[in-house]
Structure formats: C-alpha cells, structure tokens
Amino acid sequence: MVPIIKIVGNFCNLRCQYCFYREQRQSSPQVMNDELLEKFISQYMSLFSGKLFFIWHGGEPLLAGLSFFQKIIYLQKKYLKKGQIVKNAVQTNATLINDNWAKFFQLNGFQVGVSLDGDEESHNRFRKNANRKGSFKIAVNGIKILRQYGIEPGIIQTLTRANLSKAAINFDFFTNDLGLKSFGVNYFFSPNKEEKFVKNQSISCKELTSFFKIYIDKWLNLNNDKIRIREIDNFIAGAIGKQSPSCAFNGSCTGYFCLEYDGKVYPCDRLPYKDEFLFGDLSNQSLLEILNSSKRLIYAQNVNSSHLDCLKCQWQKACHNGCPADRKGGVKGKYYFCETRKEFFSCFDKKILNSNNRKEVSVL
Amino acid sequence: MNAAIDGAIKRLNNNPPNNLTNATYRLNDARGWDDQWDHWDQLGSSDPGWGDVGDGPDQPGPDR
Numbered sequence: 464m465v466p467i468i469k470i471v472g473n474f475c476n477l478r479c480q481y482c483f484y485r486e487q488r489q490s491s492p493q494v495m496n497d498e499l500l501e502k503f504i505s506q507y508m509s510l511f512s513g514k515l516f517f518i519w520h521g522g523e524p525l526l527a528g529l530s531f532f533q534k535i536i537y538l539q540k541k542y543l544k545k546g547q548i549v550k551n552a553v554q555t556n557a558t559l560i561n562d563n564w565a566k567f568f569q570l571n572g573f574q575v576g577v578s579l580d581g582d583e584e585s586h587n588r589f590r591k592n593a594n595r596k597g598s599f600k601i602a603v604n605g606i607k608i609l610r611q612y613g614i615e616p617g618i619i620q621t622l623t624r625a626n627l628s629k630a631a632i633n634f635d636f637f638t639n640d641l642g643l644k645s646f647g648v649n650y651f652f653s654p655n656k657e658e659k660f661v662k663n664q665s666i667s668c669k670e671l672t673s674f675f676k677i678y679i680d681k682w683l684n685l686n687n688d689k690i691r692i693r694e695i696d697n698f699i700a701g702a703i704g705k706q707s708p709s710c711a712f713n714g715s716c717t718g719y720f721c722l723e724y725d726g727k728v729y730p731c732d733r734l735p736y737k738d739e740f741l742f743g744d745l746s747n748q749s750l751l752e753i754l755n756s757s758k759r760l761i762y763a764q765n766v767n768s769s770h771l772d773c774l775k776c777q778w779q780k781a782c783h784n785g786c787p788a789d790r791k792g793g794v795k796g797k798y799y800f801c802e803t804r805k806e807f808f809s810c811f812d813k814k815i816l817n818s819n820n821r822k823e824v825s826v827l
Numbered sequence: 828m829n830a831a832i833d834g835a836i837k838r839l840n841n842n843p844p845n846n847l848t849n850a851t852y853r854l855n856d857a858r859g860w861d862d863q864w865d866h867w868d869q870l871g872s873s874d875p876g877w878g879d880v881g882d883g884p885d886q887p888g889p890d891r
Contacts, residue, residue: 683832686829688831688834688837696838703836705842708842
C-alpha cells in the first residue's frame with residue numbers, strides 16, 4: 464500500500480481559489496509531530512516489505528521545513544530492513560524551492576511533482592498567494608532550480624474554464640517554452656456540490672473532450688516518443704487493452720491511504736473528510752488496526768463495485784468508473800467524465816491504432 | 828508510425844501488472860507494492876538503491 468502523507472494538513476502559503484482544501488483552514492501553521500512521524504514510519508516499514516513508496520503531500524509540504532524532511536530520511540534509514548528499498552515523492556507548488564531544497568531532493572532521490580496551470584496568465588488566474596499576487600514567476604523559478612540539480616519535475620496542470628480556451632497555447636508553453644517531458648491534467652469541477660470560492664469554472668464533459676482533442680492533436684504532431692501526457696497514456700492503454708498506469712483509471716485506489724498530520728487516516732486526500740471515510744486515528748491506534756478496519760474494507764467494496772452502466776461498457780477494465788472522488792452522487796455513483804473517456808478510448812482504438820499511416824491521423 | 832504513440836505503447840508495455848486493482852484485501856493478504864513500484868522505476872532511473880530522481884508523482888496532485 465502507498466501512503467499519501469499530509470504532513471502539514473491543509474496549511475499552505477498559496478490561496479488557490481479552486482483548491483478543494485479552500486473551505487478548510489489553510490493559514491494555521493501545523494505540522495505532524497515527531498512522535499507520530501516516527502510511529503508511522505516504523506509501523507509502515509515493519510508491515511510492508513520490498514519496495515516502499517512514500518508520497519509527501521500538503522497543503523504545501525515544504526512548509527514543514529527542511530529539518531522535518533531530514534528527519535524523514537533519518538527515520539526511514541533507522542527502520543530500514545534487509546531487502547527494503549525506499550523511494551520518496553513530494554508534490555509541491557515549487558514556490559519555496561531553493562538550492563538547499565533542491566540539493567536535498569537530489570541527494571535523497573526524491574521525485575518532485577509541481578503544480579503549474581500553464582503560461583503566466585493561466586497560472587496566475589487562480590494560483591495566488593495570500594496577498595492575491597500570482598505565483599507563476601516564483602514557481603517557474605523553483606522548477607529552474609530543481610533542474611539545476613538534475614531533477615526533472617512532473618507537472619500537474621489544473622484545468623478550469625479560464626484556461627480551457629488556451630489549450631493550444633498552454634500545450635506549446637509546456638512542451639516548447641518549458642521543455643517538459645511529462646505532465647498530467649487535473650480537472651476542476653464540482654459534481655456533488657456548489658462551489659463557494661470559484662463560480663462558473665467547473666468544466667463539463669463536452670468541454671473536457673474538446674480540450675483533449677487539441678492536446679492529443681498537438682501531441683501527435685510533435686511525433687516525439689519522449690513526451691508523456693498522463694491522460695493520453697491512459698487512453699492508449701485502454702485502447703490497446705493494457706492496464707492503465709494511473710490510479711484514476713486502473714481501479715487501484717484502495718491500494719493508497721492518506722495520513723493526516725494529526726494521525727487521522729482516510730482513503731485519499733481527494734475525498735471529503737466525512738466520518739464514513741475515516742478509517743482510524745494513528746495517534747491512538749496501530750496502523751495495522753486502521754488498515755484492517757471494517758470501515759476500510761467496506762469502503763474498498765463500495766468503490767470497487769461496478770456501476771450498472773459500467774457492466775455493459777466495453778471500456779470497463781480501462782476505466783474502472785474513474786476516481787471515486789469524481790463520481791456523481793458519491794463513491795457508488797457514475798464517473799462524471801465517462802463520455803469523454805469513452806470517446807478517447809474509441810478514438811485511439813479506431814482512428815489511430817488501426818490506421819495504416821498514424822502520422823496522418825488527426826483527432827480534430 | 829507516429830513516434831508519440833510508439834513511445835506511449837513502449838511505456839505501457841514496460842509497465843508490470845498492477846495487482847492492486849480492485850483490491851479488497853485485508854492487510855495480511857496484501858501482495859505488497861513491488862509490481863507497482865516497477866512502474867515508477869521506469870519513469871526515472873532504474874538503478875536500485877536509495878531512491879532515484881525521476882518523474883513526478885503519477886497520481887493526483889494536491890491542487891486539483
């Protein structure tokens with residue numbers, strides 16, 4: 464199992480208006496205490512063998528400070544058993560990256576994911592600091608520093624109505640101006656409730672389909688085997704009958720769990736913090752007890768049970784009804800962007816993979 | 828043949844099966860993370876050891 468550890472809870476130095484933590488407190492300095500961190504690392508490394516993977520998340524996890532991360536490495540080495548290999552990843556807004564951080568990540572082999580919404584206008588539309596100042600320049604500077612230390616970050620772009628119309632521009636920005644080799648797209652939408660902080664930015668299925676048509680066409684035109692766009696790789700996986708690499712496609716989300724800074728354990732940071740999703744509390748329970756809790760097992764059964772529409776869908780094994788957090792009406796509902804996925808599984812299946820001359824193919 | 832598609836197919840062919848799909852196991856039945864790990868390895872350096880620098884996390888980021 465893979466832990467997503469929110470070491471500072473929702474604490475963040477940015478106030479991105481679309482952030483799904485926006486309704487919760489983001490300005491309270493909070494960090495996981497030493498005792499809990501050691502309890503978690505020791506128990507996790509005792510329960511699992513082989514290759515262990517830690518995902519350090521936030522809020523903005525770098526607010527925990529470099530000494531906290533040094534403690535992580537110290538504890539991982541302290542509890543390392545024979546045959547175990549540890550890998551760490553961190554997801555950051557890159558605004559706090561400096562030489563010390565980059566050197567630390569390089570030295571300890573961290574994978575670094577950075578959130579960047581596109582060019583300056585696209586990024587600064589919502590990704591602002593507490594003074595409402597855009598964070599684009601400082602985030603891009605963070606990426607530059609990482610690269611100086613040989614770290615090529617993976618980029619996550621958040622798609623809203625505001626940057627929807629700039630698909631072509633942002634694709635060129637990512638691949639040409641920034642020279643990215645790998646990026647993924649998250650979608651802003653609210654299938655189950657009204658957004659308080661951002662109005663009229665939720666994208667529809669139709670809009671997402673139009674967006675990916677542009678991305679896919681430009682990606683094909685690049686004709687470059689080294690450029691990886693997470694969603695496109697997943698569409699192609701579905702089309703050719705391979706297992707999709709991402710949790711939101713391959714139904715592996717019950718292989719993850721999310722540990723909050725205060726010890727509470729949930730299925731994933733993407734789901735709302737409702738009692739029904741609270742597996743337990745590491746501050747007064749063991750990790751084994753929490754992961755074997757009846758709540759977790761019920762959750763796993765619920766998210767893995769097929770929606771009726773999926774039973775007759777030819778792409779069921781390519782999609783697994785999407786991310787449980789993105790289903791209409793809750794985790795037992797139907798994936799909000801179902802039709803978009805169907806279109807691109809079919810598109811790659813019929814128009815591209817069966818084409819005699821793939822260079823000529825366009826999805827537009 | 829389009830190199831972009833070929834690249835994607837090569838990446839996918841190198842992915843080992845993910846045994847966590849539809850997992851409803853109790854922990855003592857878990858099959859560990861070894862298979863999924865290999866997917867991460869092929870995104871970055873495949874040298875074994877104390878981690879390695881590679882791609883960013885292939886999972887939803889915090890700022891969706």
